[in-house]
Amino acid sequence: MICSSCSRTFPAEDSLFCPYCGKKLEKENCCADCGKPYLPHANFCDRCGAPAPEEEGSAQQTIIDPLNNGESHHGEVYSTREVALGIVYEDWALIHGGEFVMGSPEDELYRFDSERQHRVQINSFELLKTPVTFAMYDAYCDVHDITKPKDEGWGRDSRPVINISYWDALGYCSWLRKVTGWQIRLTTETEWEYACRAGSVTPFSTGESISSDQANFDGTYVYGKGERGIRRGMTTPAGQFPPNLWGLYDMHGNVWEWCASEYADDYNGLEQLSACKAADNQNPRVLRGGSWYNVPGSLRSASRNKLAPDLHFLKVGFRIVREIK
Ligand SMILES: [Zn+2]
Ligand SMILES: [Zn+2]
Numbered sequence: 581m582i583c584s585s586c587s588r589t590f591p592a593e594d595s596l597f598c599p600y601c602g603k604k605l606e607k608e609n610c611c612a613d614c615g616k617p618y619l620p621h622a623n624f625c626d627r628c629g630a631p632a633p634e635e636e637g638s639a640q641q642t643i644i645d646p647l648n649n650g651e652s653h654h655g656e657v658y659s660t661r662e663v664a665l666g667i668v669y670e671d672w673a674l675i676h677g678g679e680f681v682m683g684s685p686e687d688e689l690y691r692f693d694s695e696r697q698h699r700v701q702i703n704s705f706e707l708l709k710t711p712v713t714f715a716m717y718d719a720y721c722d723v724h725d726i727t728k729p730k731d732e733g734w735g736r737d738s739r740p741v742i743n744i745s746y747w748d749a750l751g752y753c754s755w756l757r758k759v760t761g762w763q764i765r766l767t768t769e770t771e772w773e774y775a776c777r778a779g780s781v782t783p784f785s786t787g788e789s790i791s792s793d794q795a796n797f798d799g800t801y802v803y804g805k806g807e808r809g810i811r812r813g814m815t816t817p818a819g820q821f822p823p824n825l826w827g828l829y830d831m832h833g834n835v836w837e838w839c840a841s842e843y844a845d846d847y848n849g850l851e852q853l854s855a856c857k858a859a860d861n862q863n864p865r866v867l868r869g870g871s872w873y874n875v876p877g878s879l880r881s882a883s884r885n886k887l888a889p890d891l892h893f894l895k896v897g898f899r900i901v902r903e904i905k
Contacts, residue, residue, distance in 0.1 A: 595666025599719040602759025615669035677704040690877030710818035711740035740897040746889035763903035766840035769851040778826040785824040795833035803876035835897035839866040843886035871895035
């Protein structure tokens with residue numbers, strides 16, 4: 581596909597925007613602002629409220645609010661797709677708000693005291709189904725002439741981007757906000773665990789254990805009654821393993837994911853907030869999900885890790901939220 585604005589070529593025919601210059605690419609019967617397909621006879625986009633082009637002879641219709649109807653499908657599951665440079669509508673999973681118990685029960689295997697259980701409320705949001713990939717991040721580097729992060733020789737494209745600091749991840753978010761007009765940010769720690777669990781209360785969204793057919797980690801270690809598997813020793817392309825019930829890939833394993841929140845050992849409320857973005861705020865930020873390198877205990881939904889925002893690492897990437905109006 582060739583962008584009519586900057587004339588550059590990119591692979592995703594159905595992308596919502598040109599990944600180089602940000603030009604919005606309209607799709608028939610879809611909202612030009614957010615890409616959501618219009619409901620039949622809708623006058624407005626039911627996701628972002630942007631007016632729909634007028635349909636001839638159509639009568640006024642009430643817009644169905646997807647967050648209050650369709651209770652039966654908690655989270656939307658789409659078919660697998662490799663996230664390319666640009667993002668298509670199907671790359672986002674709608675995460676319905678709700679209440680859940682964050683943390684792990686005291687009898688959970690390999691848990692830490694920092695995982696104190698407490699009840700949390702979540703608002704609805706959209707989450708990228710996979711970690712941000714090298715393809716997505718490299719486009720941003722090209723535009724801004726930023727040195728591309730190292731891939732450790734494992735390959736780029738659809739593998740999750742690694743070797744980026746917290747500040748790098750925020751830079752990507754603010755670029756994407758600018759080119760698309762979408763409200764893009766990192767997940768709070770609370771949102772991350774809610775999305776990872778997808779309604780489950782077991783150590784993993786896969787149940788009492790996890791196998792190396794379900795996620796990328798050091799499968800030569802076994803969790804509970806699980807089976808011994810393999811160690812891949814590197815990242816795998818995003819989206820290769822089965823998604824959780826809410827359609828999210830690689831929440832367990834592959835790369836640790838930067839969260840927006842500051843880390844506090846005692847869950848004092850910081851987990852529900854994005855950290856202050858001042859450059860002198862060097863407090864450690866939360867990492868979640870475990871990586872290709874870790875033993876299965878680190879992949880648990882409640883497992884927590886932290887890293888100083890200046891640091892980057894070959895086990896750490898990130899995932900992005902798109903806010904719903
Ligand atoms: Zn362009
Ligand atoms: Zn819209």
